[in-house]
Amino acid sequence: MGEGCTLDRAWAAVAAPGWDVHVSGERRARSATPAGESLLQADDRALVEACLAGRREAFDIIVQRHQRHVYQVCYRFMGNHEDASDLAQDAFVRAYRGLRGFKGQSAIGTWLYRISVNVCLNRVSVKTPRLEPFDAAGTVDERGDRADAALLRDERKAVVRAAIARLPKKQRATLILRVYHELPHEEIAAILGNSVGAVKANFFHALANLKKLLKEDG
Numbered sequence: 001m002g003e004g005c006t007l008d009r010a011w012a013a014v015a016a017p018g019w020d021v022h023v024s025g026e027r028r029a030r031s032a033t034p035a036g037e038s039l040l041q042a043d044d045r046a047l048v049e050a051c052l053a054g055r056r057e058a059f060d061i062i063v064q065r066h067q068r069h070v071y072q073v074c075y076r077f078m079g080n081h082e083d084a085s086d087l088a089q090d091a092f093v094r095a096y097r098g099l100r101g102f103k104g105q106s107a108i109g110t111w112l113y114r115i116s117v118n119v120c121l122n123r124v125s126v127k128t129p130r131l132e133p134f135d136a137a138g139t140v141d142e143r144g145d146r147a148d149a150a151l152l153r154d155e156r157k158a159v160v161r162a163a164i165a166r167l168p169k170k171q172r173a174t175l176i177l178r179v180y181h182e183l184p185h186e187e188i189a190a191i192l193g194n195s196v197g198a199v200k201a202n203f204f205h206a207l208a209n210l211k212k213l214l215k216e217d218g
Helices: 003-014 025-032 044-052 057-078 081-097 108-126 147-152 158-164 169-180 185-192 196-216
Strands: none
Touching: 044 057, 044 108, 057 081, 057 108, 057 169, 081 108, 108 169, 108 185, 158 169, 158 196, 169 185, 169 196, 185 196
């Protein structure tokens, strides 16, 4: 669905001259890791520590573990695979360059969500999302089976996605993370830098505004 190239293309943007970005992270991890110390079994925090210690293959594994969720966040914001792929790569490049700023106060998945959302919010501030027909998005996970968001179940209606794209940025981010990624309010608050109360309010207003937009569009 487009995110498969994220690893190599992201590494191409950050790797030092001579670094072989076309070798898979799994092969690099096995070849560069002594027996019994495989990074493939390490948790995310250990991978961050290994990467900061100079083992860049550890970041490949982080990308492999999280690229699908990062890509899907970007797709939900932009509505097309080309922009989503570019922004997912940008998010991982920024994550790699800012890895020393990761303090471990949240899960690395939450940190990557935060970077991805910020990248998307910056892009939609200067570029109107170009929505693809539904069939082109057939491989993106279709979730959102929540009683408070039943109107979103029929993703086949392009008007729903178009209406989401018209929501204020924070409301759109909250709705995407809550409905499509099924994140709890507390994690969304950590991602967006808001209070839990603000997240709940944004979600309530997002649903209300979405219903209003859909009503206006008939």
